[in-house]
Amino acid sequence: MNAILSAAAPLSAIAPFPLNRWWVAGFTWELTDKPLARTFLNRAMVLFRTPDGTVSALEDRCCHKDLPLSCGSVEARGLRCGYHGLLYDCAGVCIExxxxxxxxxxARVPAYPLREQDQILWVWIGSTPESTPTEDPPHYAVHNDPKYKFGGNSVHYDAPYQLVHDNLLDLSHLGYVHLKTIGGNPGLHMNAELKVTAVDDVVRVVRLMPDSEPPPTYAAAWPFKGRIDRWQEVEFQVSHLLIWTGGMDAGSGDIRAPDREGFHMRGFHGVTPETDHTSHYFWTIATNPHPDKQDVTQLVVDQTAMTFEEDRVIIDAQWQNQRRFPGRTQLGIHVDAGPARARRVIDALVRQSHQASPGG
Ligand code: FES
Ligand SMILES: [Fe+2]
Incomplete structure (x- = not known):
């Protein structure tokens, strides 16, 4: 069982996670006139939006008698506790x-910086309660690109967040886990050309699968003539991954060209630790509908949701089994290069989080 930390918790209690950065807290459309309870990095928060559009994240505990503020209601001036009616403004100050x-x-509760950027909610979590953002949250231009249409959702994992990273950085599993949607021939996936590079805190994994059969989702969404040249490009940062995949008629162009034609799926994957052993996964998938198939966006979104449910089943089972067999060593194989690199990035960021804190 994971204890919920107060905003003033000592660093040692929160050290497993990289701090002093923006983490994905959800999507714009999730914040309505109802308070939303979410825990990030062991910190229980209530997120809400006042009628003037201001968004806020407060510690989910009334300073009077401890009721979760998420049991309260949103008003024009802030959030009112559902027990004895204390009213807090968006900065956590009690105003009534x-x-x-x-x-x-x-009479106040801790507030966390919360921003909206390109329909993504970002929360800043520092190594001290006084920590303030040192940069703006990342942009994600695809959500505003008229060539693309997108949808998405939030998924809860009963597994540590790095298992989700492992899954997203190693797409060889498509041939075994996602046969009904974006998968395909397992041999093709396991033998695909793979390139892993890392610059600073960013890890890139590129896989190319020329002259291959289009998998079911691709064939349903785009009128390919036959076999396709297929690409998968994964860009990892600790708070989110961008996974841009697609295909075009085999031999019809340069598979590596940034402006290549064909069918594109552009995925945003915000992976945020909830507790030591549970995680949030916030995803969107965008596609460029073919002129003859303008209505395929929902199909692509639905099939992606199905795909991620398949991942969730695998990852939750993997974590349960890791707990049944604690301390066992794992065998490393060729497909692990990307996940292993990302884990080294996270280890370094956790160390930096220690060093950034006074006395850490
Ligand atoms: S517990 Fe919130 S007002 Fe009493
Ligand atoms: Fe998957």
Whole structure:
């Protein structure tokens, strides 16, 4: 069982995660006029949007008698506790105690910086309660690109977040796990040309599969003439991965060209630790509908959702089994190059989080 940490928890209690950075907290469309309870990096928060559009993330605990603030209701000026009616503004300051004129200065709850960027919600989690953002959250231009249409969803994992990274950085599993959608011949996937590169905290994995059979989702979404040249490009950063995949008629162009023609699927994958052993997965998939198939976006989104449910079943079972067999060593094989590199990046960022904290 994981304890929920207060915003003032010592660094040692939160060290497993890279800190002083933006993490994905959800999507714009998830924040309505109802408070939303979510835990990130062992910190229980309530997210809400006031009628003027301001978004806010507060510690999910009323400073009066501990009721989760997520049990309360959103008002024009902030969030009202559902027990005795204390009203908090978007910065966590209590601005009304019903029936009491004096509001003590300690009547407040910790607030976390929360921003919206390209329909993605980002929350800043620092190594100290005073930590403030040192940069803007990342942009994701695909969500605003008129050539693309997208949909997405949030998935909860009963598994540590790095198992989700492992899965997304090693797409060889498509041939075994996703036969009904974006998979295909297992031999093709396991033998695909693979290139892993890393610059600073970014790991890139590129896989090319020329002259291959289009998998079911591709064939349903795009009128290919026959066999296709297929690409998969994964860009990992600790808070999110971009996975851009697609295919074009075999031999019809340069498979590596950034402006290549054909069918594209552009995936955004925000992976945020919830607790030590559970995770949030926030994904969108965007596609460029063919002129003759303008209505395929929902099909691509639905099949992607099906695909990620297949991943969730595998990863949750993997984690349960790791707990049944604790301390066992794992065999490394060729497909592990990308995940292994990403884990080294995370280890370094965790060390930096220690060093960035006074006394850490
Ligand atoms: S517990 Fe929130 S107002 Fe009493
Ligand atoms: Fe998968």
């Amino acid at each position: 105690i019903p029936g009491q004129e004096h509001i003590p200065t300690k």
